[in-house]
Amino acid sequence: MVKTRFSIALHIMTLLSIYYEDWLPSTTIAGSLNINPVLVRKELVTLKEGGFIESKEGKNGGVRLLKAPSKILLSDIFNLVxxxxxxxxxxxxxxxxxxxxGKQINDKLTAVMSTIDNAISNELNKQTLEEFKNRF
Incomplete structure (x- = not known):
């Protein structure tokens, strides 16, 4: 479900950009989202594999952004998720x-769906995580 995964990922990334210098534990992030930390950890794995965040284990551990929010486009997050x-x-x-x-519908749908994805990505390409964060 891209629609909910993008919302969760963007929420996480916004928190991490607001607390850019801090290591945020998944329980803190889950509290902001008001969801189970297991769901947060699933998205954190994706964000880490995508090169957006780093993690540290232990008492003072958590996750934080690897790049400045001004260098991350919302389309980058969308396309990863x-x-x-x-x-x-x-x-x-x-x-x-x-x-x-019936014999042509899937080919025609693929073209339409690709156009929709490109339109969403192009719109999200106009905004950085920094700009989004500054709305809060």
Whole structure:
């Protein structure tokens, strides 16, 4: 579910940009989101693999940003969380290949969905994490 994963990731990244110098534990982040820390940790793994954050274990551990918020575009976060999937999904079933529409629908949908993803990414490309953070 890209729509909720992006919201969670952006919330996490906004917190980390506000507390840029601090190591934030997942429980603190989860408290801000009002969700289970396990869900936060799942997104933290993605953000770490994407090169956005670093982590430190121990009593004073947690996570923090690797780059300045001014160097991170919202589209970077979106594209990482979205991965190779599209925001919208095709039907899981296989359409009828004998049908005029059924035999072509997936190709046509792929083109539309790619256009939608590009439009979202282009819009998010206009804003940095720093600019978003400054709204709070």
């Amino acid at each position: 979205k991965g190779p999937d599209t925001v919208l999904s095709k039907l899981k079933n296989t359409p009828n290949p004998s049908c005029r529409v």
